[in-house]
Amino acid sequence: MADYKLMKGNEAIAEAAIRCGCDAYFGYPITPQSEVLETLMARMPWEETGMVVLQAESEVAAINMVYGGAGCGKKVMTSSSSPGISLKQEGITYIAGAELPCLIVNVVRGGPGLGTIQPAQSDYFQAVKGGGHGDYKLIVLAPASVQEMYDFVDLGFELAFKYRNPAMILSDGVIGQMMEKVQLGPYKPRMTDEEIIAKYGSWATTGKTPDRPRNIITSLDLEASRQEQFNLKLQKKYREIEEKEVRFEKIACDDAEYLFVAYGSSSRICQKAVDLAREKGIKVGLLRPITLFPYPTKAIQEMIGQLKGILTVEMSAGQMVEDVRLAVEGKVKVEHYGRMGGMIPSPNDVVAALEEKIIKG
Amino acid sequence: MDLKDIIKEENLVYSKTKLLTDNIMHYCPGCTHGVVHKVVAEVIDEMNIQEKSIGVAPVGCAVLAYNYIDIDWHEAAHGRAPAVATAISRLYPNKYVFTYQGDGDLASIGTAEIMHACNRGENIVVIFINNGIYGMTGGQMAPTSLLDMPTSTTPYGRKVELNGYPLKITELIAQLPGTCYVTRQAGHTPAAVRKLKKAIRKAFENVGQKKGTSFIEVVSTCNSGWKLSPVKANEWMVEHMFPYYPLGDLKDE
Numbered sequence: 001m002a003d004y005k006l007m008k009g010n011e012a013i014a015e016a017a018i019r020c021g022c023d024a025y026f027g028y029p030i031t032p033q034s035e036v037l038e039t040l041m042a043r044m045p046w047e048e049t050g051m052v053v054l055q056a057e058s059e060v061a062a063i064n065m066v067y068g069g070a071g072c073g074k075k076v077m078t079s080s081s082s083p084g085i086s087l088k089q090e091g092i093t094y095i096a097g098a099e100l101p102c103l104i105v106n107v108v109r110g111g112p113g114l115g116t117i118q119p120a121q122s123d124y125f126q127a128v129k130g131g132g133h134g135d136y137k138l139i140v141l142a143p144a145s146v147q148e149m150y151d152f153v154d155l156g157f158e159l160a161f162k163y164r165n166p167a168m169i170l171s172d173g174v175i176g177q178m179m180e181k182v183q184l185g186p187y188k189p190r191m192t193d194e195e196i197i198a199k200y201g202s203w204a205t206t207g208k209t210p211d212r213p214r215n216i217i218t219s220l221d222l223e224a225s226r227q228e229q230f231n232l233k234l235q236k237k238y239r240e241i242e243e244k245e246v247r248f249e250k251i252a253c254d255d256a257e258y259l260f261v262a263y264g265s266s267s268r269i270c271q272k273a274v275d276l277a278r279e280k281g282i283k284v285g286l287l288r289p290i291t292l293f294p295y296p297t298k299a300i301q302e303m304i305g306q307l308k309g310i311l312t313v314e315m316s317a318g319q320m321v322e323d324v325r326l327a328v329e330g331k332v333k334v335e336h337y338g339r340m341g342g343m344i345p346s347p348n349d350v351v352a353a354l355e356e357k358i359i360k361g
Numbered sequence: 362m363d364l365k366d367i368i369k370e371e372n373l374v375y376s377k378t379k380l381l382t383d384n385i386m387h388y389c390p391g392c393t394h395g396v397v398h399k400v401v402a403e404v405i406d407e408m409n410i411q412e413k414s415i416g417v418a419p420v421g422c423a424v425l426a427y428n429y430i431d432i433d434w435h436e437a438a439h440g441r442a443p444a445v446a447t448a449i450s451r452l453y454p455n456k457y458v459f460t461y462q463g464d465g466d467l468a469s470i471g472t473a474e475i476m477h478a479c480n481r482g483e484n485i486v487v488i489f490i491n492n493g494i495y496g497m498t499g500g501q502m503a504p505t506s507l508l509d510m511p512t513s514t515t516p517y518g519r520k521v522e523l524n525g526y527p528l529k530i531t532e533l534i535a536q537l538p539g540t541c542y543v544t545r546q547a548g549h550t551p552a553a554v555r556k557l558k559k560a561i562r563k564a565f566e567n568v569g570q571k572k573g574t575s576f577i578e579v580v581s582t583c584n585s586g587w588k589l590s591p592v593k594a595n596e597w598m599v600e601h602m603f604p605y606y607p608l609g610d611l612k613d614e
Contacts, residue, residue: 024452052451056444057477064441064474068417068448071435076448094438205433205449207412207456216427218418218436 003184009149009175012182013079013105014039016153017051021188022103023074024052026065028084031117032173033107036079049190059084063091063104070100071217073196073204075157079105081173082123083114085131092166093132097219099234101160103153104138105169107176110315110342118342119173121264124319127170128293135231137238139167139245140292142263146180148290154185161200163241170292172315174265174344238294247290248299252278256285258358259303260350261324262313263289266338270313272347277354284354292320300327309333309358313350316340333358378402380411384428391591393581394423396548397490400558401461402430404565414457415449417442421463422496440471443478446485457568459486465495468504468530475534482539482573486564489531489576492583493602500586504528507601512586527605531578535611541572543612547580547603549595563613572614580606 007015013036017025027037037055045051052069056062062078069076080088085106095102106127110120127140139159141152152169160167191199193206208214221227249267252274253259260270267288277284287303289296300310310332312321318336325334337353339345345353380402388394405414411432418426420439427434437445442460450458467475467489475487494512495501501514507527509518519527535543542564546557557579564575580602584594 024448026448052448054447054451057473060441061444061447061474061477064438064444065448067437067441068435068445069452071445072449072452074452076452090438091441098436205415205435207415207453208431208433209412214427214431215433216436217434218427220424220436 005182005184006179007146007182008035008177008179009146009171010035010107010177011039012146012150013153013169014043015184016150017077018043018045018049019185019187020154020157021049021075021190022051022077022153022157023190024054024069024076025078026054026056026062026069026076027078028056028059028062028080030081030084032109032119032176033079033081033105036105051190059087060090063088066102066104067091067095067098067100070095070102071098071205073193073200073206075190077103077105079107081107081109082111082120085123085126089132092138093134093136094219095166096136096138097134098217099164100166100217101157101164102166103156103160103169104166105171108170108172110340116342117173119265119344120315120340120342121172121266122316122319122340123170124292124314124316127168128295136234137165137241137293139163139165139241140170141167142170142290142292143175144264144267144288146175146178147182149175150182150184159245163237165237165241170264172265242294245291246294246296246298248296249288249290250299251286251288253285253287253303256283256303256306257308258282258284258354259307259310260284260286260313260354261289261300261310261320262286263292263320266313266315266345269345269347270350273350273354276347277351280351282354282359295323297323297327300324304328304331307332309335311354311358312336313345314338315344335361378406380406380431382429382431386429387425388422389585391582391584391594392422393492393548393579394490396554397488397557397579398426398429400548400554400561401488404558404562405430405432405457408562408565410457410565413455414459415453417446417449417458417460419460419462419466421466421498423461423463423490424497426461440466440469441474442466443471443474443483443485443487447478447481447483450483450485454484457486457565459488459565461488462490463496464489464491464493464503464505465498468528472530475530476537479534479574479576480537480539484568484571485574486561486568487574487576488561489578490581491578491606492581492586493527494583494586496583496586504530507605529606531576531611534576540574540576540612541614542567542575544576544610545578545580545606545608547598547608549582549598578606580608
């Protein structure tokens with residue numbers, strides 16, 4: 001008998017963390033994602049699974065707690081929203097530099113600066129192109145439903161540990177705040193130190209034992225040639241992730257002459273826009289990237305021959321559109337339609353933009 | 362009597378500390394870091410807690426502390442060591458977690474992290490090296506630089522109207538209820554080193570007893586940054602640093 005519950009996206013993140021055997025959550029309240037910390041505090045998972053939950057003094061402290069906990073080889077996560085994620089960038093680049101697994105949730109709101117508390121998708125560049133200093137990549141998952149908010153916690157940890165790389169769930173205020181039915185998974189027990197070592201190796205700061213040299217978690221190497229070698233190793237890892245971990249969904253694409261490319265809540269709006277456009281006789285499909293890094297470049301390229309034009313729909317000034325343009329290399333017309341500052345496009349707006357910018361334009 | 366007849370186990374009164382690695386320290390001759398590293402290594406060895414100890418290294422001169430003491434280490438970003446240590450200690454409540462931080466790291470960029478970790482009473486040891494200057498960065502003003510003290514960013518000496526007052530962070534820390542033991546020590550004489558070792562031992566024992574945060578400031582020299590010989594730097598510290606940063610326990614509960 002499946003276990004279903006009506007939940008907010010943010011609550012689903014918290015519930016998934018407890019059920020997937022997360023060892024610790026360190027966070028700081030910020031709208032529109034505060035329910036993650038609130039739900040965890042109300043659920044008291046330290047009594048149930050031993051999971052540590054701590055409200056840090058700042059986002060900077062929270063991500064550095066994640067850095068410390070991840071260095072112990074534990075499943076550790078944090079969540080925040082745009083201005084808070086900017087503060088966390090320091091810790092995120094250190095975590096990437098030390099090659100540690102962890103999960104970071106960004107429930108995006110409109111910016112720049114303090115901006116608004118309404119939803120946006122304007123942190124795409126920050127999430128997929130680095131964000132902090134240095135050459136690094138996050139594994140970025142983009143949920144489009146409350147169910148995916150739930151499912152991607154476990155998936156995010158799995159990918160993070162597989163590649164010893166920070167993973168991010170890039171959500172937004174729509175998905176964080178809306179309520180949907182969620183199928184809950186079974187409880188996975190938290191891994192013991194012995195299980196972690198058996199599965200992932202003994203690289204973590206668990207206390208030096210006589211059978212191994214001391215473990216040092218660091219991103220520092222003052223010798224330039226070694227630092228370059230390390231960077232080359234990172235880049236090789238990112239290429240492997242691009243090869244193996246691309247995830248996307250195609251809707252009504254078989255006979256499509258036009259294509260929407262949209263992720264997250266914009267993809268939900270585009271689903272309706274596909275129906276409305278097809279009622280008008282426009283053969284349009286939707287390609288929804290589920291991983292934003294690695295990006296489904298090949299999936300888009302494979303459709304080039306059948307397409308007359310592509311419209312990306314994002315709640316931003318046009319960020320992901322650059323990756324679509326890179327994918328098609330000028331062979332298909334690519335335009336962007338989006339709203340900003342917390343405004344959400346309607347399906348009719350999207351169809352009108354397709355007609356205006358792609359079909360007529 | 363030949364030398365080989367003298368060098369025997371039963372005649373041994375001093376040897377290299379077991380937990381110090383064979384790596385050659387990068388610290389300047391006369392720097393206090395070497396002394397404090399040795400004392401920390403001795404305490405961990407004597408308490409037989411090598412397997413249970415996890416150090417958190419700072420940014421600054423001691424950034425490479427992990428090269429010298431044979432335990433697991435986690436390097437932290439500037440000022441964030443208390444946050445890193447918080448997580449490790451919470452996930453491993455039976456381990457001996459300590460941070461090792463300088464004055465720029467702890468008293469400037471990391472003031473929020475140290476205040477809140479101490480206020481939460483995280484069950485950790487904090488070792489705070491205060492030499493009143495930024496050593497690794499090249500001798501710039503620290504929050505703890507004394508008034509009229511010349512540094513590369515206060516070439517005419519630190520002035521209140523430009524730079525504010527030297528920060529007595531340890532006095533602030535001592536007021537926080539999460540701390541159980543707050544002390545200020547030094548390492549410039551054999552007697553001072555013995556007192557320092559006693560303090561560090563007590564701090565680690567406090568962790569074993571889960572008493573909360575133990576905080577040890579070590580008033581130190583930076584002869585390179587101060588542009589003094591090691592001997593003169595010690596004399597300058599005694600004459601100028603100790604009056605403003607007096608040695609002794611501020612709190613022992």
